[in-house]
Amino acid sequence: xxxxxxxxxxxGRWEDIDLMAYKSEGSAPFRxxxxxxxxxxxxxxxxxxxxxxxxxxxxxxxxHEHVHAVMVQRGRGRVLVGDRVFRVDEHDLVYIASLxxxxxxxxxxxxxxxxxxxNTTRDRPQLPDVEALRTLREYPEVDSFxxx
Amino acid sequence: xxxxxxxxxxxGRWEDIDLMAYKSEGSAPFRxxxxxxxxxxxxxxxxxxxxxxxxxxxxxxxxHEHVHAVMVQRGRGRVLVGDRVFRVDEHDLVYIASLxxxxxxxxxxxxxxxxxxxNTTRDRPQLPDVEALRTLREYPEVDSFxxx
Numbered sequence: 001x002x003x004x005x006x007x008x009x010x011x012g013r014w015e016d017i018d019l020m021a022y023k024s025e026g027s028a029p030f031r032x033x034x035x036x037x038x039x040x041x042x043x044x045x046x047x048x049x050x051x052x053x054x055x056x057x058x059x060x061x062x063x064h065e066h067v068h069a070v071m072v073q074r075g076r077g078r079v080l081v082g083d084r085v086f087r088v089d090e091h092d093l094v095y096i097a098s099l100x101x102x103x104x105x106x107x108x109x110x111x112x113x114x115x116x117x118x119n120t121t122r123d124r125p126q127l128p129d130v131e132a133l134r135t136l137r138e139y140p141e142v143d144s145f146x147x148x
Numbered sequence: 149x150x151x152x153x154x155x156x157x158x159x160g161r162w163e164d165i166d167l168m169a170y171k172s173e174g175s176a177p178f179r180x181x182x183x184x185x186x187x188x189x190x191x192x193x194x195x196x197x198x199x200x201x202x203x204x205x206x207x208x209x210x211x212h213e214h215v216h217a218v219m220v221q222r223g224r225g226r227v228l229v230g231d232r233v234f235r236v237d238e239h240d241l242v243y244i245a246s247l248x249x250x251x252x253x254x255x256x257x258x259x260x261x262x263x264x265x266x267n268t269t270r271d272r273p274q275l276p277d278v279e280a281l282r283t284l285r286e287y288p289e290v291d292s293f294x295x296x
Contacts, residue, residue: 003232005229006241006242007241039265046265048219069187071186073239091156093187119191
């Protein structure tokens with residue numbers, strides 16, 4: 001790091017912060033998501049990451065033991081949390097509790113950029129099996145969200 | 149908490165999140181600063197807070213062992229980090245290293261609102277004594293910032 005301040009250069013991009021793939025291609029289903037690590041430091045027990053989903057894109061439907069503390073920074077979209085779907089807009093807060101299925105989707109005409117705070121020490125995400133998907137799809141709102 | 153999503157209602161205010169005093173009045177020097185705790189959870193090793201400094205206001209000049217991971221959310225101002233002063237604007241990132249003197253000031257015509265991530269377990273801030281202030285004031289830029 002060149003100094004204590006890293007300016008945002010254009011929307012959703014910061015000086016000296018690499019634009020990374022969301023996940024390895026093929027490791028899990030997702031579309032048009034990027035990842036940037038804003039703060040990761042041995043002195044901090046959490047990391048702060050910035051994810052941006054391009055218009056029409058979506059993050060992986062997954063769950064894990066660790067929790068997510070999310071704040072939308074840019075654009076708008078929808079988020080599935082458990083058996084409910086919520087609209088989210090700039091600066092809205094989202095808490096993803098432990099072992100709760102979740103997925104983010106950008107609107108068709110807007111990116112969805114958000115901060116996500118997680119514990120540095122955390123478990124790997126789990127993908128839903130056929131049984132879990134069947135249970136989720138019993139909720140019509142969730143079914144249509146997952147199919148979108 | 150009523151649900152996993154807490155919308156921002158107006159700039160810098162969220163549903164079901166209390167607007168708190170920055171510190172107890174008289175405990176340390178500051179002017180026109182509010183504090184909101186956005187995420188504080190037993191499952192998270194860090195807290196995410198939102199501070200907002202009114203136009204012309206300033207946070208306490210202090211240091212501590214724990215580090216700050218800061219992201220500006222609203223308005224603009226300046227920040228003192230160690231022996232340097234930086235202008236900051238929306239979405240800029242600021243890292244305050246351990247035991248580094250720091251202070252935030254909003255511009256005269258703008259609030260300065262920022263997120264601050266800290267470890268849940270952390271030490272209390274230290275205020276500068278006469279000797280520390282004298283050392284800081286040897287830097288003309290810092291001297292004028294502190295006097296402002």
